[in-house]
Amino acid sequence: MTGEQTVEVITREGEDGEPAFIFDPPFVRIDAGTTVVWSNQDGVFHTITSTDSLDSRSGGGDTFDETISSEGDTFEWTAEEPGRQEYYCSPHAGFMFGSIDIV
Ligand SMILES: [Cu+2]
Numbered sequence: 657m658t659g660e661q662t663v664e665v666i667t668r669e670g671e672d673g674e675p676a677f678i679f680d681p682p683f684v685r686i687d688a689g690t691t692v693v694w695s696n697q698d699g700v701f702h703t704i705t706s707t708d709s710l711d712s713r714s715g716g717g718d719t720f721d722e723t724i725s726s727e728g729d730t731f732e733w734t735a736e737e738p739g740r741q742e743y744y745c746s747p748h749a750g751f752m753f754g755s756i757d758i759v
Pocket residue numbers: 677701702703745746747748752
């Protein structure tokens with residue numbers, strides 16, 4: 657998804673063997689300077705909490721830690737530096753997470 661000004665990631669309920677809730681798409685590759693817009697589309701309370709490693713999906717939040725609790729809520733974050741930013745949803749940390757590759 658490089659070459660875009662903004663990229664949208666939605667929250668939705670899982671289907672067909674997916675976890676109960678997911679970020680869709682869970683993994684994106686974008687350019688530095690692109691804005692990621694998370695959009696709550698299932699009306700379930702979610703957070704978008706940054707983490708240094710998806711292996712430890714607790715704590716974190718150093719880069720961002722936002723709540724999108726209702727349908728239509730959004731959170732925008734602009735990727736400034738190349739690298740990887742991983743994140744998860746705090747109440748659904750066991751299965752709801754994503755990763756942004758910034759090139
Ligand atoms: Cu969640």
